[in-house]
Amino acid sequence: MEAAGRLAKSGFHVTLLEKETSAGGHLNDWYKLFPDRRDSSEVKRYLDDLMSSEQINFLTSTTIEKIESKGSSYSLMTNNGENLNADSIIVATGFDLFKSSRKEEYGYGIYDNVITSADLEGMFRKGKIVLHDNTTPKIIGIVHCVGSRDEKVGNLYCSKLCCVTAVKQAIEIREHLPESKVFCFYMDMRMGGAYYEELYREAQEKWGVNFIRGKVSEASENIDGKLIVKVEDTLAGRPLKMEIDLLILMAGMEISEGSKKLAEISGLNTGENRFFEAIDNHYGSNISNLPGVFYAGTCTAPMNITETISHARAAVSEVQDYLKNGKS
Amino acid sequence: MENYYDLLMQDIRFEEGLNACMNCGVCTAICPAAEFYNYDPRKIVDIVQTKNNDQIVSLLKSEEIWYCGECMSCKTRCPRGNAPGLIIMALRSLSQDLGFFVESEKGRQQLAIKRTVGEWILKHGYCLYLEGVGTSMHPEQGPVWDWIQDNWKDVFKRLGANYQGDGPGILRKIPEEAMEEIREIFKVTGGMLRFKKIEEFSKKKAEELNMKLDDGIDNEYFRYIYKTDNKTHTRG
Amino acid sequence: MEKFGFSISKGRQINYDSNDRRVAEFIIENEPSFRLCIACGCCSASCTAGSFTRFSLRELNILISRGENDLPRNDLKKCMLCGKCTLVCPRGVNTRNVVFLAKQAFRKFDSYAI
Amino acid sequence: MNIEGKKVIWKDYQKEIADDRFYYVRSCVRQNFFPGSETAFLRIMRDVLGKDVYEHPCHTTCTGIGYHGDIVPVETTMTVVARQFSLMNEAGYENLLPSCITSFGLYTEILDTWHHFPEVEEKIRKQLKKATGREFTVPKNLAHASDVIYKFRKEIAAKAKYKLINKNTGEPLRVVDHIGCHYAKMFPSKGVGGAEYPYVLAGMVEEWGGQVIDYPERRHCCGFGFRQYLVQANRGFSIACSKEKFESMQPFKPDMIITNCPGCPMFLDRWQYVINEIEGKRYGKNGEGIPVFTYEEVAGLVLGYDPWDLGLQMHQTDCEPVLEKMGIEYSPEDKFNLYADKKSELHNSFVKA
Helix, strand or coil: HHHHHHHHCCCCEEECCCCCCCHHHHHCCEEECCCCCEEEEEHHHHHHHCCCCEEEECCCCCCEEEEEECCEEEEECCCCCCEECCCCEEECCCCEEHHHHCCHHHHHCCCCCCEEEEHHHHHHHCCCCCCCCCCCCCCEEEEEEEEEHHHHHCCCCCCCCCHHHHHHHHHHHHHHCCCEEEEECCCCCCCCCCHHHHHHHHHHHHHHHHCEECCCEEEECCCCCEEEEEEECCCEEEEEEECCCCEEEECCCEEEEHHHHHHHHHHCCCCCCEEEECCCCEEECCCCCCCCCECCCCCCCCCCCCHHHHHHHHHHHHHHHHHHHHHH | CCHHHHHHHHHHHHHHHHCCCCCCCCHHHHHHHHHECCCHHHHHHHHHCCHCCCHHHHHCCCCHHHHHCCCCCHHHHHHCCCCCCHHHHHHHHHHCCHHHHCCCHHHHHHHHHHHHHHHHHHHHHHCCCHCCCCCCCCCHHHHHHHHHHHCCCHHHHCCCCCCCCCCCCCCCCCCHHHHHHHHHHHHHCCCHHHHHHHHHHHHHHHHCCCCHHHHHHHHCHHHHHCCCCCCCCCCC | CCCCCCCCCCCCCCCCCCCCCHHHHHHHCCCHHHHHHCCCCCHHHHHHHHHCCCCCCCHHHHHHCCCCCCHHHHHHHHHHHCCCCHCCCCCCHHHHHHHHHHHHHHHHHHCCCC | CCCHHHHHHHHHCCCCCCCCEEEECCCCCHCCCCCHHHHHHHHHHHHCCCCCEEECCCCCCCCCCHHHHCCCCCHHHHHHHHHHHHHHHHCCCEEEEEEEEHHHHHHHHHHHHHHHCCHHHHHHHHHHHHHCCCCHHHHHECCCHHHHHHCCCHHHHHHHCEEEECCCCECCCCEEEEEEHHHHCCCCCCCCCCCCCCCCCHHHHCCCEEEEEECCCCCCCCCCHCCCCCCCHHHHHHHHHHHHHHHHHHCCCEEEECCCCCCHHHHHHHHHHHHHHHHHHCCCHHHHCCCCEEEEHHHHHHHCCCCHHHHHHEEEEEEECHHHCCCCCCHHCCCCCCCCCCHHHHHHHHHHH
């Protein structure tokens, strides 16, 4: 959306293809953003305003079925049978949240009170954090690194944003439910963004969130429907077992299904982490292996919103440069 | 001093079991041994991956490498594809090959296993031998086991066994030529050598402790290693 | 027990649900910085007592906050209250006061004093 | 608990199980403690399902207990296993069918190691040749005996005389399934249903009318731990593991436990007796224990075999409460009767087979 808006402002004719019925992706599902916890709708509004240009042809419920190089341009065929011609393409196919049921030992989809970070955002939107039986949870556990840093699910990388999401959500839970206790189970606290570490400190200081260093090994359900969590408290060097009312899985980021399909039909390169691979990680992170095709955002790696918007702007600059000078 | 890390690397299980560990503790969290023994598989993996020779020697002589039950629950969960259980098996093998096992109470027990299970394999072709498992050494087998032992011929016959008989069937007598093959395999592949080392190092230890160690299981040293629990291994 | 030659082992898991966390709560109430610990180990590294005996403030802080009081109860005796730990803490935890309060709390909640 | 979630996972773990012509290898523990189970298994396979199951008189232990007791080196174990393969080749069979879970796990692990380290397999070939003059090819299919019963659970249900249903209440029996650790924890894809929610026993129980109960320590080891049981000084650990499981399952009021590993049922059975002796505690209803069964015993009961032909008299924890609930016709006074008429008939039929 950022790239489309910016390009339109510069006078280009832009066609934006969106597989859903509206643009915005995961931003639509999130309630408040880290680290300043502003409402996600404010960022969405900014993007929508950018999109209001008449230079943008916005096609929803549209995917690409075929992509062909026609000399110096590309011909795209959509699922609606439409043929589009483009001098340049920006790929902004985003990410999918890791499907938490694949971490079988955490019982997502089996145990009623195991939910994901995305499910919790839904609860925040409704203003009600409740268990499956509509009662209020008292002890809440947050599991970091679900689907990240884990060879068992084929993702060796860190998704980068789950730690800060966990801290943000822990604070929000404490705000909503002042009587509750929150436990974060982490391997390393990776708070590498502006004001992330400060948020972590606030969670400890102001909100009394508990942090236990250890990867949760399994969750199970007892006769009362409570979850039993097994973890090693590695800093104490002892295994630890506790009862939890609600367990929240911090689902990591994976290449989206849409990206996978695009990679198959286009010949765009993907890396070992299965995200799209740019020609250079340092100075060419927008540039793909196909001339005139550029990347923007989380289709190349986990990124936060700030980074995604910056990356999109950089893609715009690459497109401009390409159309002006580089096209041969 | 030998480089013990290199020696461990000669064991295929060590190579399979050790990748880079990030100390997440998922193995300890699920480990039955860590739940009851003063034991932390995460720390063992962390020590061996440092390749620190002194620390590895300490491990080879320690009690803690003998706590694992080899259930392999750790392997299911490790996010880095390690198998602490396999690393333990390599450590135990090396500890026996070098004679370090007699330096710990739990390590010394290897002789008891060799003289029961080990001997039974070579004599009878199975790891267990009905007449060797009595309630004097296995009181937990209970009154029903006494009844079975008193009447084993009839009990086993009724249940379709072919006890010490020819041909196929439960607890049959395995033909001598087959047993000879098994013994030959033990000779060729290092099984006999392992047994010999367990015996020799144990005999030395028994002398050092001034204890009697004859053949078989009815002697002072065997009883000592079979029954001693100095109560430092668990919390209570 | 004699009959079988062994007794049933007791678990050593930290059982958070049944542990007594009154000592931890007492410390937090009187020294809220206790919560800020990130277990970096600076306190243990600079600890005078820790360089001569097996004594880790980092570990004791964690154990107390989990309600595992047995080791801290006895180990805290080793602290000489020199205060270096407080000086070096990157999170501003007043560890010296934590030790002080912990001793006080044990006196308060335990039937026996340290 | 949402069973649909489990079904999704079960779908992902469908292993290949051979249909016929099996090469059976016996279990050290099962032969000694549950001989009736191996007998029942072969009866079911041959008489009920009409399968060809061959047993070579010259086969031996895989050395599993010695291997996991760490007295047998890995290369020795691999070579003994290679010899088992060689005997199977000699008999003209390709589908290996171990009675033991530790064997099954070990065979799986060795085949995996050889796959990743072909030089190890080469070395073992040379050693086997040197020691015995034998050569071998690896099995085409490897399935544990419980996999095969799982595969034919519907055929067994079709011929069932009894169901896992409480005859008096009409309610399904509440069954705890305990899977041997080495069944799938090392290689989840080699177990029916995977490592976290194995379906191999649950599938049998459901098919035969019972209800499987999940409880927090479901995946916990029984505590055998090889050396942890073999040496008396270590048994405090072994029993503590089983106790952990009993304490965890008790609130769910299970009627019985079903197992697929030879060792687990023996420990879950005997440790109940010991806990009662030491602490005066029992985990079943009305001061009884919780009866523990092998899957062969359960299949046999469902098919209407005499409980004493199945060897239930060898259990320390009484099985009668389950026999009563299922409405099985049996003769209580024959339990310890060594000279019951049936024995010779059964014995003869078996030896002939």
